[in-house]
Amino acid sequence: MKGVLLVNLGSPDSPEPKDVKKYLGEFLMDERVIDVPLWARTLLVKGIVLNTRPKQSAKAYKKIWWDEGSPLIVLSERLQSGIQNQSSLPVALGMRYGSMTMMKGFQELVDKGVDDILLIPLYPQFAMATTETIVVLADEIRKEHFPKVKITDLKPFYNDPKYIEVLSNSIAKHLEGNDYEHLLFSYHGVPERHIRKSDITSSHCKPNDRIDCVCCKTPSPAHEFCYKHQCKEVTRLVGEHLNMTEGTFSTSFQSRLGFDPWLQPYTDLTIERMGKEGVKKLAIVTPAFVSDCLETLEEIAMEGEEIFHEVGGKDFTTIPCLNDDSAFVDLLSQWINDWAKAETVTA
Template sequence: MENKGIGVLLVNLGTPDEATPAAVKRFLGEFLSDSRVVDLSKWLWRPALYGAILPIRSPKVAKLYQSIWLEEGSPLMVYSQRQRDALEARLNIPVALGMTYGNPSIQSALSMLSDQGCRKVIVLPLYPQYSRTTTAAVFDKVARSLKQTDYLPELRFINHYQDHPGYISALAESVTNVWAEHGEPDYLLCSYHGIPKRYADLGDPYPEHCNQTTALLAEALAMPRDKMSMSYQSIFGREEWLKPYTEPTIIELAQKGVKRLDVICPAFSVDCLETIEEIAEGCKDAFINAGGETFNLIPCLNDNSAHIAMMENLIKQHIQGW
């Protein structure tokens, strides 16, 4: 692609810089202080967050990160960097990686693109299904990062791709690759990151997008719907979140006689704490303890070629006319 001053900003959620309680506390403090994520009154929420939740939760979460940490760093960061590298090589235009929380920041990524002469920037949040808690939070950070900029770049913002044919095809390919090696399971579960039910009631289209992805993936796999369903994981706090919840669903499937269960996490662009530790370790243990026998986590799309090709096509579609 000819460079006409166009750059790409890839954005993921973020990750602690290190697998230490202090680094986790900094990261979670920034993440959970965002009103897009937790919309409680800051006068009520922040004293509880900094006075009780972070001091108690940070050491526990740090141990979980330590259990999955790679030699190169956090899995989310390692795979996101590989995505950036692969995408830039295919597009032949500058691609910068920014994180909504932590490092590298969105502001630093936008500055990098500006330094490379990019006056037109396409923003791709790595969330296939739109949610106020993820995609909208990226938009907020981009806007705040540009607030002090004298010359604003022209922006285009991709806010969802839950039904993009290339995305569905990449998901199906990742599933069939596992099945080619291990055989088909008794049941396939799509586990999505949860959000408070109240957000959906107020108009967040996230559950609708998750339903669309699940239905299209079932169609692509020719999977009977009595052998495939969806659930929501990573529940936090006492408020009701979207249901059904993943771990109870997995336990129920085992109790109903499912012996081999495969789980895919379509909302996650890269493998991270929520897929590697929560699903592949925690939920696997719950399944086996409830009577299941074989449990497979189907890896996230990460930097596989079908995923990068989908992102390339998605960006080229949105660049048309520039």
Template sequence: MRAAQLPGDHPIIPPPKIGVLLVNLGSPEAPTRDAVKAYLREFLSDRRVVELPPLLWQIILRGFVLNTRPATTAHAYRQIWTEAGSPLAAITAEQARGLSFGDTVIVDWAMRYGKPAIADRVKALKDAGCQRILIAPLYPQYSGATTATVNDRVFDVLKQMRWQPALRTLPPWHDDPAYIEALKVSVERQIAALSFVPDTIVASFHSMPVSTLEDGDPYHCQCQKTARLLGNALRRDLVVSFQSKLGRAKWLEPSTEETLARLGREGVKSVAVVTPGFAADNLETLEEIAIRGRETFVEAGGSDFAALECLNASTESMELMHLIIGRELEGWLPHS
């Protein structure tokens, strides 16, 4: 029989929770023109992503980009789409499921553009009792167009809350020894499984406008440092390149497409491409590198080509994420 609650008694209040929100770039909801158009509209309207004068860019975006690019991009997505949906979203969800920091921590995930939206997941964590939340943008190298825009969106969400949770943000880990070791193990394991030994290893990073470097963004320097440290760990010289250029402005070079074509023309017969700027495989790795990159290299005279997987939810990836996220949770987690 349930005891009657006496005046002055208070119901048992569960202990506060701690939230961890993994955030990656985003994907359309489906590999269709309309879904891609909605995704690109949100993505390319971010002032952090495109830093042209807003009025000028909106004319270009709405008058040209959104009328031409969605069909091509939707075709590319259809080549990599899975039963679980977008590879990027599916892998990010798997990474979140694979992380555990005890009963007091709730690990969730979101996309900066598209769904699940940051606003929805931050609110869900708050409603679940999380009074402290660690935001983990899944970008090893920092850039205003990636890490900063995730944090911006989170701060915008908190502006709408009367009772805000305490907040921490995960710093970049481009030169963390544990990250370099995880990359080394992953690259060596995948190369050992190939039917050939690559003459050259290309480290391809997402490109950025040169103006971001000139304005003080550390992204380019952090990419170069990651490549140098990984090359040292592998005891091989890596060829660094940059992919996914958008628009006519000058972007970081050399481009990956031009690099693969040059290597093929110069007589290099076998190449492996690693993409250390991505925590999970996505359109840029699975279609741009694995499909179009292969075609470029072979047409230029190459023969053997391998697009190495990102760390994804591999054992080395989950150990790395547990380490770098656990480090940022120190002082919040209860003592065992």
């Protein structure tokens, strides 16, 4: 029997410091998030970050917390419900971090008789700290607890024409009647070394090529696992789909941590620069996330707007993630049903 497991990032159980600390500890100790030797990661996370950051992060979570709970969890559950309404297959939801574990999602499906699972990481682009860590953990869970279960993972869909159409239509809908001057595509940042580590050719990706990004534009097998290329492709493809004029949209990266170089340009500095250069009406979309969360609702919609206004900007528009948009639900449901049919024919 076939079934589907949707997997998103996760969230603390509450915006209280103790729950935030527990969540951050699990998240930041993942070797694919902070990819340094265990001793160094332990020293950084448990010796420094968890002694300073939970209270600050808890304040941020409290700003965006809904009555129903964590926005990311609530929106993911709505997405799951929408897909379940369009599919005859059991659809479960798990989180990579936090109490709504992937293990619980697998168990829910297996308890219903599922032995063939389509794993859907809810990230359009591949990255070590998102897609890869989900796929790796899923395989570990399967080997240890469900060795007879088959898993097929949905590949990154960043350049799928139907996804680009859904994303573009959502952007256009939320910008209708808005005479913005510039549309900024802000993606979650990763350390530059992640790009080098993901380069299967060991020679193509040059993350420090911050201006021209020639490697991102040059066809290569490396692009299958290059987060930077895939982000830039989403920006380019959406720009083409919406017939946007060159210079009226661009790409940036947010949420850096530590002192190592991360993908550039940085979103906060880009917002500041544009305001200082005279841009009065700025719109921002965050296509690395499919569900609104702390990074979109607080870091962009609150902190980003504050930065923009401080340097003279006037109108700051944040475009929601796809969340449970009906067209996105339809698309994921179509991919699921296509997988089920193809698997049935093959079998």
